[in-house]
Amino acid sequence: MAELQSIKARFGIIGNFPALNRALEKAIQVAPTDISVLVMGESGVGKEFIPKIIHGESRRKHQPYIVVNCGAIPEGTIDSELFGHEKGAFTGATSTRKGYFEVADGGTIFLDEVGELPLQTQVRLLRVLESGEFMKVGSSQVQKTNVRIVAATNVNMMKAITDNRFREDLYYRLNTVQIDMPALRERKGDIHLLFRKFAIDFAEKYRMPELKLTDDAVSYLENYAFPGNVRQLRNLVEQMTVVEQNRELNANKLAEYIPMNANLPAVISKNNGAGTSGDFGSERDIMYKILFDMRNDINDLKSLTSELIKSKGNSDLSSQEKNLINRIYTPETQQTASPNSLLYFENNQQNQSQIHHPTIISETQEQHYNDVEDIELEESAPESLSLQNNEKDLIIKALEKHKGRRNRAADELGISQRTLYRKIKQYNLEE
Secondary structure, eight states, rough: OOOHHEEEEHHOOOOOOHHHHHHHHHHHHTSSSSOEEEEEOOOTTTTTTTHHHHHHHHHTTSOOOOEEEETSSSSTTTTHHHHHEOTTTTTTTTTTTEEEEEEEEEEEEETTTTTGOOOOEEEEEEHHHHHHHEEOOOOOOOOOOOOOEEEEEOHHHHHHTTTSSHHHHHHHHHHEEEEEOOOOGGOOOHHHHHHHHHHHHHHHHTTTTOEOOOOHHHHHHHHOOTTTHHHHHHHHHHHHHHHOOOSSHHHHEEEETTTTTTTOOOOOOSSOOOOOTTTTTTHHHHHHHHHHHHHHHHHHHHHHHHHHHSSSSSGGHHHHHHHHHHHHHHHOOOOOOHOOTTTTTTTOOOGGGSSSOOSOOHHHHHHHHHHHHHHHHHHHHHHTTTTHHHHHHHHHHHHHHHTHHHHHHHHTTOOOHHHHHHHHHTOOOOO
């Protein structure tokens, strides 16, 4: 614990959230080794602190430490930046140039946004990881380097692999140890601490009084989703430090800087760096989506059926249309319907006279539609209760589809690998 607090003080890290502490502890543990590390997390969570800790606590701390933003270097020049080039290798190469892997020999290279690397560069990087060998652009001479690689990304790596945008073998070489940085919205207890830290820093920088928050303002901040994470909070504090005349801020004042939907729940893609559009952060999200989809399907079917009955009488309906309606409203539903039901078709001939050529839907019939809706919701309840079985079937199908590869099955289901392992154990699906 003392070492952890020392690291926080040394690198200016604020917070006591368990997932944050765990990430820092893992960084400290792997620092003395030379194994590759992949840092996962959303943009703005502070992933750049991890490679600094790893380098600073390693035997390489007196050797070069180079940060490379892979997403900011044009595709046509990134090979030259990383591996160097010979004179005349391409237009504009007027002299021989050393690349980062040559300059950082003996030290550490931090590849930020590694998921943005072009495929051709990924092949070169894989060779460096496997053998420490590389060649400059335009050269046939193999060179050796002894570099420790730490990479970071906010990209869903498994989806990138599926889409052939990232090499699977390179992913596993980089991901010898994975460190996950939590999003700020998960660290509610740390938000006010970070605000105070930034407020002090900017008050000193701009020589202005420190910003303070009222209790309702603290609550307002803690319930905001912060899509931009710590970076967004820092920029927010800096802006208010310069602009606001009153140094004590309440919730109403914060609302002027934060979107009005700040307190609405947001659908967050949980990926451990592997989240994608359409993924879900938990089993609860999956269940909600299934229930919403079922309800929407029911409403659509009822709407179509109602329009059909309004526009046609029973005798005007074709046998195909009657069969379709009877498939939508099962015999069990028809038996529980009221005597004025417009759904007594082939299964209840005694009420045919009540539905012959209806041109106006009566109040009784309109009320029946509401009754039918209640009945259908009751009928759907057992199906909702069987979501556990549906979930088990989905897990089995996902595992079969990906031939037992749990990481891909978890990505397919939109849940974390840890959750998938727990579900496999819960449903006794161990092979």
